[in-house]
Amino acid sequence: MYTALYEQLGWALRAPAAAQGSLEEVLEEVASRLPPILDWGRPNASSRAAVESCRPHTAEGVLHLDREPDVTQTLLLADGLRMDELQALHFLREASLR
Incomplete structure (x- = not known):
């Protein structure tokens, strides 16, 4: 993920300051x-x-979650970031695989 972000931003980081224009234009x-x-x-x-x-x-099929910690953590993340609960579950599952 960070590699892709760096590749997207790399051109701006490598450009000479004079060629970059104002900060607002660069952003x-x-x-x-x-x-x-x-x-x-x-x-x-x-x-x-x-x-x-x-x-x-989910896209992976039917998941079997434990109330603690799966459901609790998913709802805490979703509530904290005001995001879709199934997306929060996906993020937590991805993080646990790393």
Whole structure:
């Protein structure tokens, strides 16, 4: 992930200061090149209910979650970042595999 971000930003970091223009112009250019990295979806009642059921349907199939810590951690992350609960579950599962 950081490699991809560096590749996206690398051109701006390597450009001479005179060629970069104003900071605002540089930031606008960088923003236009980045994917919507904060597009996590909003909290969703059906996603929350699926996680709370301990058996959410995901792209991986039906998962079997433990109330502690799986459901609790997922809802804490989703509430803290105001994001979709199934996306929060996906992030936690990805992090646990690393």
